[in-house]
Amino acid sequence: MTMRLIRKNIQYILIPFALGLFLALWQMVVVVNRYPMFILPTPGQVVASWIDNWQNGIIPRHLGLTLCEIGLGFGIALAFAVSVGYLLAKSPLLEKIVSPYIIATQAMPIVAIAPLVIIWINTGAVQNALIAALITFFPMLVNTIVGVRSVRPEYRDLMRSYSASAWQVFAKLELPAALPIFFGGVRVGVTLSVIGVVVVELLWADRGLGFLLNFARGQLDTPLMFATVATLSLMAIGLYLSVVILERILIRWRRNVQ
Amino acid sequence: MNNQTLIQIEAVSKQYGPARGGVLALREVSLDIRAGEFLSIIGPSGCGKTTLLKMLGDLLKPSAGYIRVKGKTPADSRRARDCGIVFQTPTLMEWRSIARNIELPLEIVGAPRGERARRALELLDLIRLREFAARYPHELSVGMQQRVAIARALAYQPSILLMDEPFGSLDEMTRERLGQDLLDVWQRARVTIVFVTHSVGEAVRLSDRVAVMSPRPGRIERVIEVDLPRPRPAELRELPRYWELLREVRAALRLNG
Numbered sequence: 066m067t068m069r070l071i072r073k074n075i076q077y078i079l080i081p082f083a084l085g086l087f088l089a090l091w092q093m094v095v096v097v098n099r100y101p102m103f104i105l106p107t108p109g110q111v112v113a114s115w116i117d118n119w120q121n122g123i124i125p126r127h128l129g130l131t132l133c134e135i136g137l138g139f140g141i142a143l144a145f146a147v148s149v150g151y152l153l154a155k156s157p158l159l160e161k162i163v164s165p166y167i168i169a170t171q172a173m174p175i176v177a178i179a180p181l182v183i184i185w186i187n188t189g190a191v192q193n194a195l196i197a198a199l200i201t202f203f204p205m206l207v208n209t210i211v212g213v214r215s216v217r218p219e220y221r222d223l224m225r226s227y228s229a230s231a232w233q234v235f236a237k238l239e240l241p242a243a244l245p246i247f248f249g250g251v252r253v254g255v256t257l258s259v260i261g262v263v264v265v266e267l268l269w270a271d272r273g274l275g276f277l278l279n280f281a282r283g284q285l286d287t288p289l290m291f292a293t294v295a296t297l298s299l300m301a302i303g304l305y306l307s308v309v310i311l312e313r314i315l316i317r318w319r320r321n322v323q
Numbered sequence: 324m325n326n327q328t329l330i331q332i333e334a335v336s337k338q339y340g341p342a343r344g345g346v347l348a349l350r351e352v353s354l355d356i357r358a359g360e361f362l363s364i365i366g367p368s369g370c371g372k373t374t375l376l377k378m379l380g381d382l383l384k385p386s387a388g389y390i391r392v393k394g395k396t397p398a399d400s401r402r403a404r405d406c407g408i409v410f411q412t413p414t415l416m417e418w419r420s421i422a423r424n425i426e427l428p429l430e431i432v433g434a435p436r437g438e439r440a441r442r443a444l445e446l447l448d449l450i451r452l453r454e455f456a457a458r459y460p461h462e463l464s465v466g467m468q469q470r471v472a473i474a475r476a477l478a479y480q481p482s483i484l485l486m487d488e489p490f491g492s493l494d495e496m497t498r499e500r501l502g503q504d505l506l507d508v509w510q511r512a513r514v515t516i517v518f519v520t521h522s523v524g525e526a527v528r529l530s531d532r533v534a535v536m537s538p539r540p541g542r543i544e545r546v547i548e549v550d551l552p553r554p555r556p557a558e559l560r561e562l563p564r565y566w567e568l569l570r571e572v573r574a575a576l577r578l579n580g
Contacts, residue, residue, distance in 0.1 A: 219411075219414045220414055222380075222382045223408065226381075226382065226406065228401055229431045237416075318419075
């Protein structure tokens with residue numbers, strides 16, 4: 066009885082245990098090797114720096130800006146992916162014409178396009194969002210196309226036999242049918258938008274968590290670098306989880322399909 | 324065309340692809356389908372029976388000849404929603420509950436919510452699946468799903484039911500049970516059924532008439548009247564006439580040696 070209870074909840078014991086073990090090892094490495102703080106701070110020093118910089122408003126300010134950029138970039142990418150993806154799914158001819166350009170945007174390294182975008186658009190946050198959108202839209206676009214194309218022809222015949230309008234076919238058949246595949250793209254897209262924004266901030270920006278990371282490195286403030294990376298990771302996890310939760314809510318009927 | 328004829332098929336041909344090098348699926352098929360009858364179309368696979376059925380529902384256009392459904396072109400008849408269609412697979416929407424699946428055609432027609440719900444319950448009673456109203460398709464067996472598809476096809480009270488090998492993917496026992504259920508539905512809903520099948524026994528057991536098609540390019544080889552009494556229980560098989568009819572259909576299909 067107790068054994069089964071332990072086995073069932075073992076993850077709740079092991080996960081904190083693994084984390085504790087990791088932190089203890091980290092502390093030990095620093096203490097044994099007597100690393101100075103700018104090489105490798107202890108977990109305690111990182112936490113202290115995080116609390117300090119949260120309270121004086123530095124981390125919240127940069128976090129807020131980075132989140133805004135991610136939201137804007139992801140929003141642009143989503144709108145583009147859904148509308149263009151739907152059109153391309155409907156018209157194989159259009160797809161043949163347009164897809165080389167779309168693939169080209171993915172083949173080019175983001176660092177090569179970014180300076181151009183910066184010349185064209187001079188607003189910092191919008192720049193970063195656009196560059197993030199550029200690398201974010203692709204998986205969502207592909208999954209929109211695959212999702213809409215996954216509708217089997219009998220279902221289209223069925224809707225035709227009801228003389229359903231184009232809008233009804235979209236709302237009652239294509240949208241719900243494409244949703245599970247589409248969300249696969251959104252999961253990848255949301256993580257890519259974090260990477261996109263942070264990379265651009267690291268390279269060019271004067272604000273945001275990417276900039277803060279760069280700034281801390283310049284100051285040799287290694288605890289702040291760790292605190293920034295931790296903030297970024299938590300933010301990325303939070304964004305990913307919110308997508309997963311949204312998916313659970315929207316695709317409730319799928320939960321039992323196995 | 325006498326006043327009993329509901330569907331008129333006149334010298335209909337169907338060509339897939341170009342005239343040379345394409346495939347002639349149907350060649351000058353003519354057939355009158357009577358109001359209220361249960362007509363089966365049987366033939367070897369690839370003879371164009373599904374093509375013919377799809378043309379009746381305006382899912383495909385004939386290359387030549389013409390079709391009148393209740394005196395209208397198939398396109399007009401589709402817009403008037405004269406036909407309900409049942410496919411080989413249930414084609415239910417997995418994100419909708421059983422009741423909401425049955426309501427789908429009514430939603431598209433724009434029927435009010437209360438009427439939709441009432442009609443769905445009525446149909447669930449007809450197929451004896453009322454207790455599954457709130458379940459989802461994946462919770463039902465394929466046979467049950469196909470019953471739901473039949474109920475859905477009846478939702479806006481069409482006068483014709485077009486069925487494309489609806490029991491083709493089911494095992495023999497389920498198939499027979501669903502056949503009996505279908506006869507029951509047919510009698511109670513008073514619809515005309517056009518039933519495509521490749522099972523000789525099924526065609527004879529269910530139909531008033533069996534149209535036998537030849538291999539590609541498909542033509543109507545013979546139309547056989549099934550003069551067996553109704554209702555038709557499983558004991559039908561003990562009647563000598565049943566076996567005669569089976570032999571006749573098989574002969575028309577050239578299956579007898």
